[in-house]
Amino acid sequence: MGDHLISDWQGAGLLFPSVATGIIRTIKQGVIAKKLGAMSQPDMQAIEDNLRNVLGLKRRS
Structure with missing residues (x-):
């Protein structure tokens, strides 16, 4: 739940097709x-929408 397949992964500069997961993680610098x-x-909008949905937050107007 909350995963998003990045549609423009090449435009984002990624090396491979990628998924933004619904798991919040901390990554050391x-x-x-x-x-x-x-x-x-x-x-980014789709990822934000998924995150807001998972957290039960309202969409900004």
């Missing part, structure tokens, strides 16, 4: 090697 790119607005 030292584990991040570099920024690959940026998520497209439609994918």
Whole structure:
């Protein structure tokens, strides 16, 4: 629940088809090697909508 298949994974600079999971995780800064790119607005909106749904939060107006 809450997973989102990133539709524009190549445009986001990802190396492979990827999923934004519904699991909230903390990643230490030292584990991040570099920024690959940026998520497209439609994918970010879908991820935000899924997260709000899972957390039972209202959509911003």
